[in-house]
Amino acid sequence: MAKYSVTVTPVDNFAGHSKVRYGVGEELEISVVEDPVPSTPTAMEWSVKSGKATVTNSGTTGAAKVKCGSVGGAVVLELKNTAGNAVLASKRFQVVAPSDVIFKQVGTSWHVSGMASAGFKAAIYLSPKDVSFKWVTIREGAAPWEGSGCLEKAKPIAVSGTGKFSETVIHPVLGTWIKAKAGGNSANGTLMSGQDTVRTGTPKTGRGELTWRIPWFYKVIGATTEYQFCVGVHHAEIDDAGKTTMTKFNVSVTKNKADASSG
Secondary structure (H helix, E strand, O other): OOEEEEEEEEOOOOOOOOOOEEEOOOEEEEEEEEEOOOOOOOOEEEEEEEOOEEEEEOOOEOOEEEEEOOOOEEEEEEEEEOOOOOEEEEEEEEEEOOOEEEEEEEEEEEEOOOOEEEEEEEEEEEEOOOOOOOOEEEEEOOEOOEEEEOOOOOOOOEOOOOOOOEOOOOEOOOOOOEEEOOOOOOOOOEEEEEEEEEEEEEOOOOOEEEEEEEEEEEEEOOOOOOEEEEEEEEEEEEOOOOOEEEEEOOEEEEEOOOOOOEO
16 A cells, blocks of 8 residues: 655745744645655645645645645645545644744834933844744734823823924824745744834923833735734833833833933
8 A cells, every 4th residue: 555755844944943833824835755656656636624725736746835824723634646536645734823022122222311211123023933924914003092190191292302203192003014024033933024113202200101002913915814913012111210111022121311312
């Protein structure tokens, strides 16, 4: 009886990539070796038995390309004899969606001397780290202002002498979808092409606190449906002396009011 050995290779194949999990939208290549090798190769093709994926067969040798769907879940593929429709082999794997964002600060922290202020820029990585989100785009959604003390306000505060910077009451929707800048990486996750600028400042004095609970969305390139996958909490806290701590995801910076301007 013939045996059919199946090999699945992700197109974005990096060291540490899971062999049983793949990211939403991820593209895979699949091949089959028939043992013993018959004098006339068996004509065979793959199909999706269950789950969200599409298969494009390259002839009838068992070679095919797989495109993972836009949502997570189990996928089962079946290899069938094209002549008798008998099942020769099957392959099961898990598709996973982004679950979180990992920040890595870029450059110096932001601060305006003499003003309660702090901020930073961050490179954006998607996790889980053992799959690739190369075919995913992301954006931020809107979030209402939650403020108290010197950061409790009903209208924008224009900050004089600091260029174009001003606070907004409602965190705006990021209209541009950000694509991946690089492929998967088991150490850091999938690097996205944009950087997040995170900052809060006010010329007012006294204690205050601000929170934006910002929804983050993803969609697979070429798809129309978007899905929320996490919340990025933009949190700023100012003490009575004007020391400001700015936190979002896993990055936090603190600046004293008298510190030199930076960033």
